[in-house]
Structure formats: structure tokens, C-alpha cells
Amino acid sequence: MSENKEFESQVALVTAGGAGIGRAISLQLAREGARVVVSDINDEAGQETIRLIEEAGGTGAYHHVDVSQSGEVDSLIPFTLETFGRLDLCVNNAGVGAMPTAMEDVERKAWDRAMNITLTGTFLCMQAQLRHLHAQGSGSVVNIASLAGISATPELTPYGASKHGVVSLTRSAAIEYADKGVRVNAVAPGAIETAALASLPEESRRGYEQEIPMKRLGQVEDIAEATCFLLSERASFITGVVLRVDGGTEA
Ligand SMILES: NC(=O)c1ccc[n+]([C@@H]2O[C@H](COP(=O)([O-])OP(=O)(O)OC[C@H]3O[C@@H](n4cnc5c(N)ncnc54)[C@H](O)[C@@H]3O)[C@@H](O)[C@H]2O)c1
Numbered sequence: 001m002s003e004n005k006e007f008e009s010q011v012a013l014v015t016a017g018g019a020g021i022g023r024a025i026s027l028q029l030a031r032e033g034a035r036v037v038v039s040d041i042n043d044e045a046g047q048e049t050i051r052l053i054e055e056a057g058g059t060g061a062y063h064h065v066d067v068s069q070s071g072e073v074d075s076l077i078p079f080t081l082e083t084f085g086r087l088d089l090c091v092n093n094a095g096v097g098a099m100p101t102a103m104e105d106v107e108r109k110a111w112d113r114a115m116n117i118t119l120t121g122t123f124l125c126m127q128a129q130l131r132h133l134h135a136q137g138s139g140s141v142v143n144i145a146s147l148a149g150i151s152a153t154p155e156l157t158p159y160g161a162s163k164h165g166v167v168s169l170t171r172s173a174a175i176e177y178a179d180k181g182v183r184v185n186a187v188a189p190g191a192i193e194t195a196a197l198a199s200l201p202e203e204s205r206r207g208y209e210q211e212i213p214m215k216r217l218g219q220v221e222d223i224a225e226a227t228c229f230l231l232s233e234r235a236s237f238i239t240g241v242v243l244r245v246d247g248g249t250e251a
Contacts, residue, residue: 001068003115005032006228006232006233007029007032007033007088007089007231007232008033008034009032009033010033010035010090010247011035011037011072011080011084011085011086011087011089012026012029012034012037012087012088012090012231013037013039013076013087013089013090013091013129014029014036014037014038014039014087014091014093015039015040015065015093015121015125016039016040016044016093016094017039017040017046017049017090017093018038018040018044018045018048018049018068018094019040019042019045019130019194019195020106020192020194020195020196020220020244021144021153021189021192021194021220021223021224022038022049022091022094023049023052023092023143023220024220024221024223024224025037025046025091025093025223025224025227025228026049026060026186027033027052027053027056027224028047028221028224028225028227029089029228029231030053030056030058030059030060031056031058031092032228033199034089035058035059035060035061035084036053036058036059036061037060037061037062037063037076037079037080037084038053038060038061038062038089039063039064039065039067040064041064041066042081043062043064043203046061046062048209050062051063052168058128061079061083061084063075063076063079063083064101065082066075066121067087067092067094067117067121067122067124067125068110068116068120068121068123068141069115072130072251073125073128073188076125076128077129077131077132078126079193079233081132082176084205085113085118086088086136086138087133087136087139088133088140088199089139089140090125090126090140090141090142090144091142091144091227092121092122092125092129092140092141092143092144093144094117094118094122094125095117095121095122095144095149095162095166096113096118096159096233097144097156097196098110098114098156098158098159099244100155100156100174101153101155101156101157103157105154106117106157106158107126110164110207111157113158114158114159114161115158115162115165117153117162118159118162118163118165118166119162119165119166121163123169126141126143126169126173126184129141130173130182132181133181134182136181136183137177137180138147138182139181139182139183140180140182140183140184140185140231140232140235141173141183141184142184142185142186142213142227143169143184143185143186143187144166144185144186144187144231145166145167145170145186145188145242146159146163146166146189147162147188147190147249147250148160148163149163149164149165149167149186149242150167150188150242150244150250151250152176166210167186167188170184170185170186170240170242171240171242174239174240175240178204178240181241183230183235183236183238184239184240184242185230185235185238185242186242186243187223187226187230187243187245188244188245188246188250189218189222189223189241189245189246190212190244190246190247190249190250191208191211191217191218191246191249192217192218192219192220192222192223193217193218193220194220196224197217205217211249212246212247212248213251214247214248217247218245218246222245226243226245
């Protein structure tokens with residue numbers, strides 16, 4: 001464990017913490033002293049994140065939650081309070097992509113899936129978290145958005161629309177809770193080297209890299225750093241921002 005214990009005595013909650021960006025954020029929060037509740041729909045993956053947290057000397061607990069199901073989201077805060085006694089830091093990371101499709105060909109099923117998991121899922125989680133953080137009078141929320149929540153996403157309509165919705169939820173909540181001790185921000189990753197990208201042919205990966213001014217893909221740790229900064233007291237006067245972490249792509 002690192003010496004920097006920014007989140008000592010605090011409790012964090014990360015949705016979709018079983019893989020990629022969510023796992024990296026969970027591990028960094030634990031390294032910085034937080035006790036971390038990891039939720040996911042993939043129980044094996046979520047439990048593996050807890051194993052990695054504990055292996056590094058941290059403390060965590062896994063809880064199965066499909067963010068698109070109200071009944072399951074309802075159990076998230078009670079589980080966290082029963083397990084660790086408090087909740088301070090919330091990361092809404094669950095979101096799903098889809099294969100590129102022309103707008104006129106998008107199937108209703110693909111639209112509903114993006115909306116239900118990425119947008120409604122983020123809303124349901126935020127609502128439960130904000131009720132608790134408002135009553136407590138303190139806390140910090142970070143939503144994982146995307147460049148797709150800021151700019152046009154040709155052929156990725158459901159993803160772009162759902163991520164624009166996540167940005168809207170972030171900004172509205174930031175203002176609603178600004179004078180209640182609760183900050184709400186978003187991180188907008190560019191192309192990040194998660195399993196999906198790593199499995200692409202070398203040529204496609206290089207294509208992505210060439211489009212990025214820094215000529216490299218982002219790493220999950222880049223997103224974890226930005227998220228932990230926004231969650232922390234170092235960002236105490238920052239609320240309502242959508243922080244691009246994209247190697248200069250959108251500049
Ligand atoms: N990887 C990128 O390049 C990139 C870029 C921009 C934004 N993002 C966003 O970052 C977030 C994480 O992406 P990633 O690439 O690390 O994902 P990933 O595909 O590596 O991991 C996704 C995790 O989400 C879980 N999950 C799926 N559906 C769920 C649900 N309904 N409820 C709870 N958990 C669920 C999966 O089990 C898995 O563990 C997403 O919101 C994604 O849109 C990723």
C-alpha cells in the first residue's frame with residue numbers, strides 16, 4: 001500500500017468494479033486508504049477485485065448489483081452501511097458500448113440496453129447515493145462519462161445519447177447539491193486500453209493511437225488518478241465539471 005492515505009477512514013462505492021476502469025478505480029481508492037464496496041453483475045470478476053484489494057493490504061467487500069434494476073440498486077446503500085458503517089465517495093462507472101450502427105438501423109433493443117444500463121443505471125445509483133450524502137451533509141460523486149457524452153458520436157447513437165444524459169445528470173446534481181456539502185463531477189475518458197481495446201488487431205489499435213495527439217492509448221490508471229483527484233478534498237472547490245482524460249483528443 002502507498003504512503004498516501006488521502007481517503008483514510010472514508011468508505012467508497014464503485015459500480016461495475018469487476019473489470020477495466022472500475023477495477024483500477026477500486027484498487028486506487030483502496031491504496032489511498034478507503035474501504036471499498038465493489039459492485040458488479042459478474043460476481044467472479046467483482047470478487048477478484050476484492051481479492052486484489054486485500055492482496056495489496058486494503059479492505060473491500062463485494063455486492064452483486066445490476067444498476068439497471070431498481071430493486072438491486074436499492075440494496076446498495078444499506079449493504080455499504082451495514083458492512084462499513086458509512087459512505088463518502090461514490091463512483092458510477094457502469095456503462096455499456098455497442099457495435100457501430102447507422103442511426104436508421106439502430107434496433108430498439110440496443111437503444112433500450114444503453115439507456116437502461118448507462119443512463120437509468122447512473123440515475124438510480126445517484127438518487128440512492130444523493131439521499132444518503134445529503135442527509136449526511138458531505139460526500140463526493142464521480143460519474144464515468146465519455147468523450148461520447150461531449151461530442152457527436154456518429155454510428156454510436158445510443159451510447160452517445162446515454163453518455164450525454166450522464167453529463168446532464170452530473171451538472172444538474174452538482175448545482176442542486178452544491179450548498180449541501182456534496183460535490184458531483186464526471187470524468188470523460190478517451191480511448192482507454194481495456195480488455196475490449198486490447199483484443200483488437202494490432203492495426204486497429206495503432207489506428208486509435210494515431211488519432212490521439214499524445215500517440216498512445218489511455219491506461220485505466222489515468223482514469224483512476226483523475227477520478228480520485230475529483231473525489232478528494234484536493235478538488236474541494238470543483239463541482240459540475242466534466243474532466244476529459246483523453247491525451248488531447250478533444251482539445
Ligand atoms: N474503455 C474505454 O475506452 C472507455 C472510454 C470512455 C468511457 N468508458 C466508460 O468507462 C466505463 C467502464 O468501461 P470499461 O471499458 O472499463 O468497461 P469493461 O467492459 O472493461 O467492464 C465493464 C464492467 O461492467 C460490468 N457491468 C456490465 N453491465 C452491468 C450492469 N448492468 N450493472 C453493473 N455492472 C455491469 C461488467 O460485468 C464489467 O465488469 C463505462 O461506463 C464506459 O462507457 C470507457
